[in-house]
Amino acid sequence: MKILVNEEMCIGCGDCEYSVPQVFEMGDDNIIMVRVIDVPEELQEQVLLAVETCPYEALSIA
Numbered sequence: 636m637k638i639l640v641n642e643e644m645c646i647g648c649g650d651c652e653y654s655v656p657q658v659f660e661m662g663d664d665n666i667i668m669v670r671v672i673d674v675p676e677e678l679q680e681q682v683l684l685a686v687e688t689c690p691y692e693a694l695s696i697a
């Protein structure tokens with residue numbers, strides 16, 4: 636599972652980082668970065684929830 640960030644949609648609210656800090660990290664430019672290339676299986680459920688609940692629909696799964 637890979638995560639895509641639409642940088643034009645992310646407003647840097649930090650919700651996804653708060654939910655899954657092992658995977659999401661806020662960049663200096665206030666746009667979220669993905670810390671892993673492939674999401675480990677044990678985090679996939681949390682990541683899916685973060686993707687679904689991003690208030691600006693900036694995240695998607697590849």
Ligand code: SF4
Pocket residue numbers: 644645646647648649650651652667688689690691692693694
């Ligand atoms: S929840 Fe969405 S808008 Fe908020 S920081 Fe994460 S990707 Fe950006």
